[in-house]
Amino acid sequence: MPTIVFASPKGGVGKSTSAVLLGAELALKGAAVTVIDADPNKPVSDWARRPGRPANLIVRADVTEDTVIDEIEAAARRTAFVIVDLEGTASMMVAYAISRADLVIIPTQGSQLDAAQAAKAIKLIRQQEKAFARQIPYAILFTRTSAAIRPRTLHFIQEEFRRYGAPAFDTHLHERDAYRGMFSFGGTLESLNSGQVSNLDAAIVNARAFATEVIGMLRREAQPKAAPAEAGAAG
Ligand SMILES: Nc1ncnc2c1ncn2[C@@H]1O[C@H](COP(=O)(O)OP(=O)(O)OP(=O)(O)O)[C@@H](O)[C@H]1O
Ligand SMILES: [Mg+2]
Numbered sequence: 001m002p003t004i005v006f007a008s009p010k011g012g013v014g015k016s017t018s019a020v021l022l023g024a025e026l027a028l029k030g031a032a033v034t035v036i037d038a039d040p041n042k043p044v045s046d047w048a049r050r051p052g053r054p055a056n057l058i059v060r061a062d063v064t065e066d067t068v069i070d071e072i073e074a075a076a077r078r079t080a081f082v083i084v085d086l087e088g089t090a091s092m093m094v095a096y097a098i099s100r101a102d103l104v105i106i107p108t109q110g111s112q113l114d115a116a117q118a119a120k121a122i123k124l125i126r127q128q129e130k131a132f133a134r135q136i137p138y139a140i141l142f143t144r145t146s147a148a149i150r151p152r153t154l155h156f157i158q159e160e161f162r163r164y165g166a167p168a169f170d171t172h173l174h175e176r177d178a179y180r181g182m183f184s185f186g187g188t189l190e191s192l193n194s195g196q197v198s199n200l201d202a203a204i205v206n207a208r209a210f211a212t213e214v215i216g217m218l219r220r221e222a223q224p225k226a227a228p229a230e231a232g233a234a235g
Helices: 015-028 043-049 068-078 092-099 112-132 152-164 177-185 200-222 229-233
Strands: 003-006 033-038 057-060 081-086 103-109 138-145
Touching: 003 015, 003 068, 015 033, 015 043, 015 057, 015 081, 015 103, 015 138, 015 177, 015 200, 033 043, 033 068, 033 092, 043 057, 043 177, 057 068, 068 081, 068 092, 081 092, 092 112, 103 112, 103 200, 112 138, 112 152, 138 152, 177 200
Parallel strands: 003 081, 003 103, 033 057, 033 081, 103 138
Antiparallel strands: none
């Protein structure tokens, strides 16, 4: 049912990596998942062709600007979660996908240049909110951060987003060999072995924390919002 869209006009911030990690974790929890590979470079389809894709995770490719909304709606009828991986650019396809999102995740690395691109993604979400007269929840996801240290620049950028009122995941997807390994060897973190990638256990804990936070966010957003105070006082 819920549609989770990974978007950022900046290339290489970790959209596809995070999308596959989330899809795989949800599938391993037993949910049926569709990942819509809306990037013409088809990184998710390449991953899915390798061995080890969970059977309950379907990948749909060859999506165009003309078909992306229909693809999302059809997938939302079929599977419990729909995840959309977008190209690192601003396009009509990106705008359409965002218009159907229950949650937009904006991956960003802890640099000012990336943060500026994340801010552009937020601006696009706000435009789509106006165009479609609906709220589109979103959150910043810090990626490729160090598990060991939090540099001052990252702290500064986090504060800037906070001041701006932009929600961010508490969980960061740290820089981890296992997250690259999934795309080399195929399958999920759980199907990799410690001979293939380093620090696998920590990578699994990190990815699960991310998936749990996504589910919590979707649940909160799905709850009916409190009625405005005047409504109660009217009678
Ligand atoms: N958390 C991570 N740990 C280690 N490597 C990562 C992580 N996230 C991304 N990478 C690596 O960074 C590169 C870019 O990641 P990815 O392809 O997921 O970004 P993207 O935002 O989808 O890029 P594009 O905009 O080109 O679609 C890849 O080589 C990927 O393996
Ligand atoms: Mg990508």
